[in-house]
Amino acid sequence: MVPRLFSFYKKSTVQQEPKDELFLVMKLHIGETIKQELEKIERKPKWLADKIGCDRVNIYDIYDRDDMSVSLLVRISKALGKNLLKELGEELEREMKEEDL
Numbered sequence: 887m888v889p890r891l892f893s894f895y896k897k898s899t900v901q902q903e904p905k906d907e908l909f910l911v912m913k914l915h916i917g918e919t920i921k922q923e924l925e926k927i928e929r930k931p932k933w934l935a936d937k938i939g940c941d942r943v944n945i946y947d948i949y950d951r952d953d954m955s956v957s958l959l960v961r962i963s964k965a966l967g968k969n970l971l972k973e974l975g976e977e978l979e980r981e982m983k984e985e986d987l
Contacts, residue, residue, distance in 0.1 A: 931945035
């Protein structure tokens with residue numbers, strides 16, 4: 887058995903303080919943004935679930951997320967016809983300017 891050298895995902899129930907001064911907390915809640923975009927185009931969670939290939943209940947889970955994988959965000963962006971990655975990037979730029987980094 888080969889030992890794992892890297893752990894890319896570690897689930898932790900303990901909230902850790904950032905050790906890096908460049909740590910930013912995004913003000914944009916991506917799940918809430920997705921929910922609002924879906925409401926704007928007057929579509930139901932089932933519609934988005936069908937578009938991205940998941941179960942309807944997963945969409946409600948997505949609404950609660952403040953972060954997610956880039957691949958999932960890309961699939962949702964395509965389904966909604968809105969570049970959510972760009973929106974996140976713009977929010978990051980604003981926050982970096984506010985923090986004067």
